[in-house]
Amino acid sequence: MCFPLIALLAGQMSSRDPSLSSALAEMNKGRILQSIAQFKQIIRSEPANGPAYFYLSTLYTEMKELDVAERYLRRAMEANPNQGAHYYQLGLIRYRQKQWRAALGFFKQALELGVGNNEAVVWRSIGDVQAELFDRDAALEAYDTSLRLRPQEATTRLALGHFHLERSEPEIAIQHLRAALEIDPSLRSAYPVLGRAYRQTGDLSAAVEILKKAVDADPADQESRYALGQALLAMRRIDEGRAELETYQRIRQQVTNANENYKTGLTRLERGQLSEAEKFLREAVHLAPTYGPALHALGTLLLDRGSSEKAAEVLRRAVDANPLNAASWFSLGTAYFKSGKHTEALDAAQWAIVLKDDDPQYQRLLDEVRARIRR
Known part of the structure; x- marks a missing residue:
């Protein structure tokens, strides 16, 4: 798990702060739980440490805990007023809340205050x-400004690819999308868009080639698989096209059935x-073995029915599927505690509190x- 927006405040952080450096190192390794724990330890020791509050805000924004994210951000703004990075982060929160005009105002305020060498990121937003x-004109102007400031930014190229494809300008879209993948071949979201662009130009062979790369890299990429099937049919490669579309339909139906069983x-x-309830939830996790919400619901149900050891097995899978869900950690800790596994219960309860430290039951x-x- 990577949160590149953290870089916005990196230049404002003192390299002599070993605690922050350690927490950031954990985050950059993808150890998000550990980094959250360290940032929270910092603010307990230093209640006025603005950067620690800011990083926590960024992490909770990515976790879609937007109220918590804003609460941490306000503390960062109190500690260090008039920081452009803070207003950019506030704009991101408003963007996630679909408050477009408020987000735009905060992004512009961030530019006025200054964001160092991250102007390109703000302009893309x-x-x-x-x-x-x-x-559309203002959007294109902003994207072009971002690209001019940072020509080797793959995500900006991807945004421009989307933009020009929606304007029925596939040739221009292809230029940006190919550049994006040359810069960052792991940018999976670019593959189906590039495939669509090639299809619009009639270059079906190129579309098939790029879409096959996408599906080979991620067999769960349904968007690319569907586009691949359509492109193969258009090339009169009927058997191959039907095979891809049948696989697409089978996976889609499986996901639909899992959702229906979960809701039921x-x-x-x-x-x-x-x-x-147990019967339907078991069927949901059978169809989708890493479906975090269904695993959490089934594990909690088993726990409530007195099957603490079975509950612990299911809840362990739930936290593996979504390690940033405090409720699953709490339920897992409870299951371990009732099973007599006190060391494991301690670890799980501590992770629950790391993620949500204001819940008294945790x-x-x-x-x-x-x-x-x-004892």
């Missing part, structure tokens, strides 16, 4: 907002029909586990 506001399971659970569980260990 301005382009995204203007596109949402259907001001929750409905049965609300009605108190526990056996029926703290109660931690206190109970610690008390049992001390």
